[in-house]
Amino acid sequence: MKELSLNILDIAMNSVKAGAKNVDITIDEQGPELNLTIRDDGCGMSPEQVEEVTNPFFTTRTTRKVGMGVPLLKLAAEQTGGKLTVTSRQGEEKHGTETKALFYTDHIDFTPLGDIVSSICTLIQGSPAIDWHFVHGRDGKTVELDTKELRQVLGDVPLDSYEVIKWIEDYLKEGYSSI
Amino acid sequence: MKSLAELAAIRDKMKDKVVLREGSGDIRVVVGMATCGIAAGARPVLNAFVSKVAEEGLADKVTVSQTGCIGVCQFEPVVEVFEAGKEKVTYVKMTPEKAAEVVEKHLKGGQVINEYTITNAIS
Numbered sequence: 001m002k003e004l005s006l007n008i009l010d011i012a013m014n015s016v017k018a019g020a021k022n023v024d025i026t027i028d029e030q031g032p033e034l035n036l037t038i039r040d041d042g043c044g045m046s047p048e049q050v051e052e053v054t055n056p057f058f059t060t061r062t063t064r065k066v067g068m069g070v071p072l073l074k075l076a077a078e079q080t081g082g083k084l085t086v087t088s089r090q091g092e093e094k095h096g097t098e099t100k101a102l103f104y105t106d107h108i109d110f111t112p113l114g115d116i117v118s119s120i121c122t123l124i125q126g127s128p129a130i131d132w133h134f135v136h137g138r139d140g141k142t143v144e145l146d147t148k149e150l151r152q153v154l155g156d157v158p159l160d161s162y163e164v165i166k167w168i169e170d171y172l173k174e175g176y177s178s179i
Numbered sequence: 180m181k182s183l184a185e186l187a188a189i190r191d192k193m194k195d196k197v198v199l200r201e202g203s204g205d206i207r208v209v210v211g212m213a214t215c216g217i218a219a220g221a222r223p224v225l226n227a228f229v230s231k232v233a234e235e236g237l238a239d240k241v242t243v244s245q246t247g248c249i250g251v252c253q254f255e256p257v258v259e260v261f262e263a264g265k266e267k268v269t270y271v272k273m274t275p276e277k278a279a280e281v282v283e284k285h286l287k288g289g290q291v292i293n294e295y296t297i298t299n300a301i302s
Contacts, residue, residue: 001217001218006217006218006222009212009217009222010213010214010217010218013212013213013217013247017247067213067214068214068215069214072214072218115222118222118223118226119222121226122212122222122225122226122245125225125229125243125245126212126225126244126245149183150183150186153183153186153187153190154186154189154190155190156194157189157190157193157194161189161193162229162230162232162233162238163189163192163193164186164189164193165229166230166233167181167185167186167189170181171181174181
C-alpha cells in the first residue's frame with residue numbers, strides 16, 4: 001500500500017464485512033509515535049481466527065475475513081519498529097474486533113498517512129448505515145467526525161448523498177488545515 | 180468554517196429529492212474495494228465516479244456502490260456496470276481519468292468503451 005490511509009480503508013472494510021453497526025477509527029500522534037486503532041462491534045473472530053489473521057498464507061476461500069489486509073498493516077507497522085495487535089470477541093454481548101497498530105513516524109520506512117479524508121469519505125459512501133466515529137489527534141489538536149451527530153441533523157437524508165459526502169470531505173479538510 | 184447549519188440547509192434542499200430517488204437508479208456502477216482493488220488504486224476511481232455522476236446530473240439514474248474482491252485481481256481496479264435488460268460490462272485497470280470517460284460516454288451517452296473492458300484485455 002502506498003499510503004497508510006489505504007491500509008486503514010482496507011482494515012475498516014473488514015469491520016463492514018463483520019456486520020458492524022459502529023466503527024471507531026482513532027489516530028493518535030504524539031511526538032514520533034502514531035497509534036492507530038480500528039474498533040468495531042461486528043461479529044468478532046474466534047481465538048483461532050485471531051491467531052491466523054496475521055498469516056497471509058493461511059487464507060482459504062472459506063475463511064474470507066483472513067487475507068492480505070492485516071498482514072500488510074502488520075508489515076507497515078513493524079518495518080518502522082512498531083507493532084500490531086488484534087483482539088476480538090464473539091458471542092451475544094460485547095462482540096467485536098479491535099485492531100491496534102503502533103508506528104514510528106520518524107523511521108525511514110514509515111508509510112505516509114496520505115489522503116485519510118478520502119478514505120473516511122469512501123467508507124461512509126460505501127456503508128452509510130454504519131455509524132462512523134473518526135478522531136485524529138496530533139499534539140493536543142484534534143480532527144473529529146461522528147456520523148451520529150450528522151444523522152441528527154440530516155434526518156431522512158442519507159449519508160451517502162453526494163452533497164453530504166462533499167460536506168464531510170470539506171469539513172474534514174478544513175479540520176486538517178488547523179492541525 | 181463548515182457548520183452543522185450548512186448541513187441542515189443541505190437536508191432541506193435534499194428532502195424532495197429523496198422521494199424522487201426511490202424506485203429509480205436504472206444503472207448500477209460497482210467498484211471492487213477489497214485489498215487487491217484498494218492497493219491497485221480503487222479509491223480514487225470510486226471517488227471519480229461519485230463526483231462525476233453528481234456533476235453530470237446523473238445521480239437519479241446511476242448509483243455507485245462498492246463490493247469486495249470480484250476475482251480478477253490482476254485486472255484491478257475493476258468496475259462493473261449493471262443495467263436492466265443489458266449485459267454486464269466489466270471495465271478493468273481503471274483510473275480516475277478512465278472513470279470520467281465512462282461516465283460521459285457510457286453512463287450518459289450509452290456507448291460502452293470497449294477498449295477498457297475485460298473482453299478487450301483478455302483477447
